[in-house]
Amino acid sequence: MDLLEYQGKQLFAKHGVPVPEGRPATTVPEAVKAAEDLGFPVVIKAQVQIGGRGKAGGIKLANDRHEAEEHATAILGMDIRGYTVHELYVEKASEIDEEYYAAIVFDRSAKKPMVMLSRVGGMDVEEVAETDPEAMRMLHVDPLLGLQDFHGRRLAFESGIADDVIRPVAAMLAKLYDVFVREDATLVEVNPLLITKSREVVALDAKVTVDDNALYRHPDVAELRDLSAEDPQERMAKERGLTYVKLDGNVGILGNGAGLVMSTLDVVAQAGGRPANFLDAGGGSKAEAITSAVEVILSDDKVRAVLFNIFGGITRCDEVAKGLIEAFEQIKPTVPFVVRLDGTNDKEGRALLAEANLPNVHTEATMLGAAEKVVELAG
């Protein structure tokens, strides 16, 4: 789960990472009130989970009430690379002296947390990696030992940051590591890590990703999930406990098992089609789950045809067939379906479908045959 900037900063503050004072707002009057309470100048920042907010006009300095109102009005509802701004963060303006970069990432390859520090910050980090690779210093931390003081010192000394901030920057890395571990984060990124004119060290931005599998340990974070920012189909699927990812094509897809569904999307694309979604009905799917999944797929009005690709292991093909029959009774789909059932109880499943004689449902024996058929039907 990706947090918004201000949510990340709230976690930072909880673990003692210095952040500028600020308040979230969802309306213009709220933003103006926040600005007045904080005292001008303030920065009004769009809260969206995408980089490049500044360039898109989503971050503005306001020196007075009038400017605060003007900027808040302009930014709320703005579209930033496909993300609509529903929330603002009003923050006390900081006096910038230097901008560094710090991050803690979950290094899957090394299977250890990796701490990163760069004396170049405030810009696209991948760009810095290309133009000035020496600027970025990184080291791995043994998760059983945790970040030691020497880790922070070593990074701070080796990164070439100003001498007077070596200690406070090292101290901030230790606190960011606390956030990473205690909040079950898989990413903690501060860009820029700000050195103010008075030489204070402050996290001016916060990008935090919390592990979905650990949200049960963090009910406060789980509550932050911004349902309004999610795609309506994805929200509907989540409420029904289905694993669904919206894509932009017109072939609806349902399969069992994440790998098989990914493979199904690929095979449909190879056949010249464009998948509308990823939907994993899961292992051991019962008829109700299938019915529910069909509803989610068809709630996307771009869908022109639907492919069921099932290889039954624990999942029984007769249950899948029952679910589809039930879905036809309840929803009466108008688009064609292609169904490929293989594995456990496949004969029973196919017999049920043949008996039900559903309108516009085609059965195919193979995955490739089914993909070709559904692409043809989707047009």
Added chain:
Amino acid sequence: MAILVDRDTRLVVSGITGREGTFHSLRNRDYGTNVVAGVTPGKGGQDVDGIPVFNTFHKAVEETGANTAMVFVPPRFAADSILEAEDAGVALIITITEGIPAHDELRVYNHLKRGNSRLVGPNCPGILSPGKANVGIIPAQFFKEGNVGLVSRSGTLTYQIGNELAQRGFGNSSIVGIGGDPVPGSSFIDMIELFEADPETELIVMCGEIGGSAEEEAADYIAENVSKPVLAYIAGFTAPPGKTMGHAGAIVSGSKGTAAAKAEALEAKGVRVGRNPTQVSEIAVEILGARV
């Protein structure tokens, strides 16, 4: 021969008294796996269809000589259960549980690496050595003994590919699900190393997917260390960046972890990559010769 599980396997199941745990333990036993014990704290002294249940792994190992564990408990108890099995000296710990927090997996991985126990999974379907033993949830009825070693990050996709191979007459030495999580206890490399040493295995099929760099690392390993033919399949060419595709580990981060990059890395090292499950079985025929 086979790898990891066989007729010498003495299985202890953590979570045997749960609904799924009971169902699959008995299914594994019906297949011929020697299921010697279960562990459920507080239910020691009971039995599940004749399989004795113990309060601790230590007691289970002491009483039954269990050498392999299957962990089937809910995610919030799973890391603890794996660590307990390791502490009790269980050599192989196969974890089926999906949804374990990534930081728990980090701690478990780094701890186990210092000892002698091997973890397979989490979030995996287990290991099947056809004709010998089945530990986990793989539907064994589709597979027979043979010379293809199969290792995969995914469950159903493995069944799909295994079944395509079976239709062309190929059987399997062992089928290993290493799981779809970001920190798998065992990697492709670990399993490929075992298949390389297994006399029964003549072809290794690895089934990867988007996310991480395990496939790229395997490509380098294969080029340097593996004499047997290796054939690969990668799922997720159409996956958009930044979206988790079902498995917690299946995510393209920025430009990293794409299916195209993985296929390219493997092919650059001489590993053939099938573009769909059917093509994998066609290439297997080219490598090993037609069986049917």
